[in-house]
Amino acid sequence: MRARAAAAAALILASTLAGCSSSTASDDTIRFALDWTPNTNHTGFFVAQQEGFFADAGLDVEVLPYNSTSPDTLVDSGNAEFGVSFHSSATHAKAAGANIVSVMAPLQHWATGIGVRADRPDIASPRDLDGKTYAGFGDAGESASLAEVIRNDGGTGDFETVVLGTSAYEAVYAGEADFTVSYFAWEGLEAERAGTPMKYFDYTDYGFPDSYAIVIDGNENWLAENPDRARAFVQALQRGYAFAAENPDAAAQDLIEADPGAFPDEDLVRESQRILSERYLRDENGRVGTQTLDKWSGYSRFLYEAGVLTGPDGAPLAEEPDWSTYFTDDYLAD
Secondary structure (H helix, E strand, O other), X not given: OOOOOHHHHHHHHHHXXXXXXXXXXXXXXXXXXXXXXXXXXXXXXXXXXXXXXXXXXXXXXXXXXXXXXXXXXXXXXXXXXXXXXXXXXXXXXXXXXXXXXXXXXXXOOOOEEEEEEOOOOOOOOHHHHOOOEXXXXXXXXXXXXXXXXXXXXXXXXXXXXXXXXXXXXXXHHOOOOOEEEXXXXXXXXXXXXXXXXXXXXXXXXXXXXXXXXXXXXEEHHHHHHOHHHHHHHHHHHHHHHHHHHXXXXXXXXXXXXXXXXXXOOHHHHHHHHHHHHHHOOEOOOOOEEOOOXXXXXXXXXXXXXXXXXXXXXXXXXXXXXXXXXOEOOOOOOO
């Protein structure tokens, strides 16, 4: 989902600003920061907007379109009350002293995998990635995670990395890099439709801990000062993702209508949402948005033990954090 072109991003930026609320927030406005241009990771938010769930809760909500500042930073600084983040980046930010906590997990599992072109018979499993070139995004911890998966498959975990960001997928499609990490329910579908199908290696198939693909950060000070509004927002958002879990096509349509003209291939949006609704939005008990200490500590502990988590002073953490302070389900509906 990182692979949107700049023109599409500009179009979505304009439509989002026009369609969601005024770009100038009042004291009562809850600001929600996106991690990228609108896509099916965000469907629950746009469902809550389009279906009136925020309005039902008496909330004025403004979406802050993606820019070069991460949602973790925006939420930490108080320039957004909530934002979309990733398990990894939220862990890194909080370890470094960010004033954030995860208040829900819309996607319950890894929704990404290690992707290579399907026509590469020389790459049959992760160990075959030794010595190959990874087209990456510069995310903290991504190289350590990939190396661990490769080692778990019997490789050495040694590979070259080129940070290409939004060009990573095209580099792999064109044979200029050997592998990348992509979302099954977006880049995977795009690749098939473009005639360059990919094959994927799931992290958990190689002894790597599961992870929440995305989480929702909240500013801890704001949460403490506004518990009722915080609970109302989180539960309206949870309601949006629950609606998407039960009604994928209607939810996809809400996303499409919230950003007119932004999705040339509307069938891709619907197919993507069906995949997420079927496989990722519910926990083992059928609930939406929940988080557990086991899952938070599994992946976050790997990042700590790999030595890639740093504290406020920039030095590697000397002691393992209390992972129970990194998330809370207190604002979710029962």
